[in-house]
Amino acid sequence: MIYITAKINPDKDGVACIKAYEEYLLALGKKVKGVIFGKPQVEPEFVMKKLGVKIPNGPKKINPDDKFILVDASSFMGMPEFINANNTIEMIDHRDQIDDVKLKNIKIQNEPVVAAATLIAKKFIASSIKMSHVSALMLYEAICSHSSNFKSPYYTLRDKKAVEFIKKNYQIPKNFISSVFAFTQKQIFANLNRHFNQDYKVFNLNNSIFSVGQIDICSKEQIYENKEKLLKIIHSQAKKYKSKYNFIIATDFESGQGFYIADELETQKLLTKLLDIKFIDSIATSKHLALRKDTMSKIKNRI
Ligand SMILES: [Mn+2]
Numbered sequence: 001m002i003y004i005t006a007k008i009n010p011d012k013d014g015v016a017c018i019k020a021y022e023e024y025l026l027a028l029g030k031k032v033k034g035v036i037f038g039k040p041q042v043e044p045e046f047v048m049k050k051l052g053v054k055i056p057n058g059p060k061k062i063n064p065d066d067k068f069i070l071v072d073a074s075s076f077m078g079m080p081e082f083i084n085a086n087n088t089i090e091m092i093d094h095r096d097q098i099d100d101v102k103l104k105n106i107k108i109q110n111e112p113v114v115a116a117a118t119l120i121a122k123k124f125i126a127s128s129i130k131m132s133h134v135s136a137l138m139l140y141e142a143i144c145s146h147s148s149n150f151k152s153p154y155y156t157l158r159d160k161k162a163v164e165f166i167k168k169n170y171q172i173p174k175n176f177i178s179s180v181f182a183f184t185q186k187q188i189f190a191n192l193n194r195h196f197n198q199d200y201k202v203f204n205l206n207n208s209i210f211s212v213g214q215i216d217i218c219s220k221e222q223i224y225e226n227k228e229k230l231l232k233i234i235h236s237q238a239k240k241y242k243s244k245y246n247f248i249i250a251t252d253f254e255s256g257q258g259f260y261i262a263d264e265l266e267t268q269k270l271l272t273k274l275l276d277i278k279f280i281d282s283i284a285t286s287k288h289l290a291l292r293k294d295t296m297s298k299i300k301n302r303i
Contacts, residue, residue, distance in 0.1 A: 001033055002089070004069045005058055007078040008038035009198040012145050015044035016117045016138035017071035017092065018055060020131060024120065025069075027129045032069065035059070037080050041198050043184040043216075047141055050180070051134045062087070072116040074098045074108065092116055096297055114155040115146035121162035136170040144177050145216065148253035152289050185217040189226060196233050196248075201292065202241045205300050211243035214292040215250035223250055223259045223283065230261045231282060238264075245270060249290040258290025259283060274302050 004022050006014025015036065022034030035058035040048065048055070059066075062082050067089045074093035076084055090107040094116050098108065111119060117139040124131050131139070143163050147155035150163075166172070188195045196213045203210040213233065215223075223230070230248050238246040247262035260275070262268050263282040271277060275298065277284035 001063070002031060002067045002069060003058060004032055004034045004071060005037060005079075005083075006070065006072045008080065009041060010036060010038070010044065010072070011041050011199065012044040012047065012138075013115045013117050013142045014072040015040050015048065015055065016115075016135075016142035017120050019053060020117070020120045020124070020135040020139050021069070021071055021092070023132060023135050024123055024127075024129060039198070042187045042195065043145065043180065044138075046183050046187070047138060047180055051137055053134050053138070071120070074103075074110055092119055094119065111158075112156070114152070114159045115143045117142035117146070118156075118159045118162045121166065122158065125162070125165055131166075131170070133170055136166045137172065137176065140166045140170075140172060141177065141180055145181070148216070148251060148289055148291075149177065149181070151253045151256060152291060154291065154294060181217055185219075185222075188215055188217070189222050192226065192229055192233060196237070200237050202243060203296055205296075205303055208245060208303065209241060209243040210245045210296070210299070211237045211241045212246075212292055212296065213237065213248040215248065218250045218252055218259070220252060220255070220257065220259070220285075223261065227261065227282060231263050234262065247271065249292050249295055251289045251291065253289060256287070256289060258286040258288055260286065260290060270299070270303075274299055 004018050006018055018034040022032055025032045034055055036055050037058040067087055068083050069090040070088060071092045074091045074095055085102045088106050092109045094113045095110055098110050109119060113119060121139045140163060143159050147159055200211060200213045234246045234248055245267045246264060247260055247267050250259040260271055260277060261283055268279045277286050
């Protein structure tokens with residue numbers, strides 16, 4: 001069997017790509033199966049429920065001839081351990097760069113767009129294979145969400161075009177995006193531990209370990225009200241990963257503000273220096289959206 005999957009506990013981009021790419025390859029007559037390892041994050045779980053989409057769980061054990069296609073992913077970090085360079089045949093991702101030389105036998109598409117969902121949407125558009133309505137909505141939601149509803153400065157013309165195409169050809173229910181965002185925001189703050197257990201990232205930059213959490217949608221009030229809880233999470237993740245720099249990034253794309261939460265002096269010093277922000281009582285506010293991917297590439301270039 002050829003499985004299509006994303007990282008364990010996939011986010012909205014991973015889940016949308018699994019669903020839509022499965023549909024695309026099936027339409028081309030390929031025998032593939034989209035599967036999820038772990039549990040989808042809060043946002044895609046809600047979208048799937050809303051649209052009546054079910055994606056089966058991935059196998060616990062695999063056969064020697066099973067193959068994998070990875071979407072919204074270009075490394076084996078965060079994958080089940082039985083997925084590796086020998087049984088992976090294709091990867092689709094949207095990272096700055098991929099530097100793993102062991103991947104040379106894998107078909108890799110890595111293009112700098114805001115969401116891998118854009119690359120999948122493009123495949124449909126180029127081939128004139130028609131997307132199902134649910135796949136169209138899932139791709140649409142993933143692109144809107146990854147671009148902070150096109151308020152992030154990092155989306156590309158190709159992301160915009162993919163979204164325009166879907167809008168033109170498929171009916172988007174009124175309030176679809178706003179209802180997903182409102183639900184997600186509420187759920188994240190109702191259970192911060194669940195949110196961060198599913199999505200906390202570790203980076204190794206020049207032999208310094210960073211552990212970084214992210215909240216995509218929040219209000220300023222929610223950040224201040226939950227400061228102590230967030231600091232507790234930062235500390236426990238730091239302990240878990242033995243990381244030197246530890247912080248949480250949060251973004252309020254209604255107001256366009258970003259927030260950095262950290263209480264350790266070293267982390268505060270580094271972020272202050274690199275990002276031109278100022279910590280007051282463990283929170284620094286930025287006039288720009290705070291996005292983990294962007295923040296980490298800034299740090300990588302300047303550390
Ligand atoms: Mn993605």
